[in-house]
Amino acid sequence: MSIECEYCIEDNHAHSFKLIDIKYTKDTTTYMFKSNISECKMYNTPSTIINHINKELIKNRTVEENRFNSRINFKYWYWEIDFKNTSFKHYTAYNTIITLSKWIANSIEARNLIEIKISNCNFMISPLLLVAKLYLPSNIKIIY
Numbered sequence: 001m002s003i004e005c006e007y008c009i010e011d012n013h014a015h016s017f018k019l020i021d022i023k024y025t026k027d028t029t030t031y032m033f034k035s036n037i038s039e040c041k042m043y044n045t046p047s048t049i050i051n052h053i054n055k056e057l058i059k060n061r062t063v064e065e066n067r068f069n070s071r072i073n074f075k076y077w078y079w080e081i082d083f084k085n086t087s088f089k090h091y092t093a094y095n096t097i098i099t100l101s102k103w104i105a106n107s108i109e110a111r112n113l114i115e116i117k118i119s120n121c122n123f124m125i126s127p128l129l130l131v132a133k134l135y136l137p138s139n140i141k142i143i144y
Helices: 006-010 046-068 088-092 094-106 125-135
Strands: 018-024 029-036 075-082 113-119 141-143
Touching: 006 046, 018 046, 046 094, 088 125, 094 125, 113 125, 125 141
Parallel strands: 029 075, 075 113, 113 141
Antiparallel strands: 018 029
């Protein structure tokens, strides 16, 4: 399996899920990812978004394992989702929210997600958050 998203190779605005920071402690590695929804052309195709996120998580895990030349078992990640410059179409992507939330709840790759931070939100984000909370594990903190 290639660890690069085939959609983003063709168009670097297909998805938005980028590593922005890594923090190290003695026993853990914590990754911070960010998505800018308005920059994502394929915002309403959840299977391709999941494919992209999986590949980014795998790619960063592989880099980390190579860096320490061993398997690190405690890897956590945080996800900031930025709604700056979004339009009405982004707030109607309920299928994307449901599919991503179910994937987070059941995926091995997503199991160490600690927190989702929603930035630049407005009144239209509330229904999306309510839908997401129906499927997300209760241990994931949502900040908005």
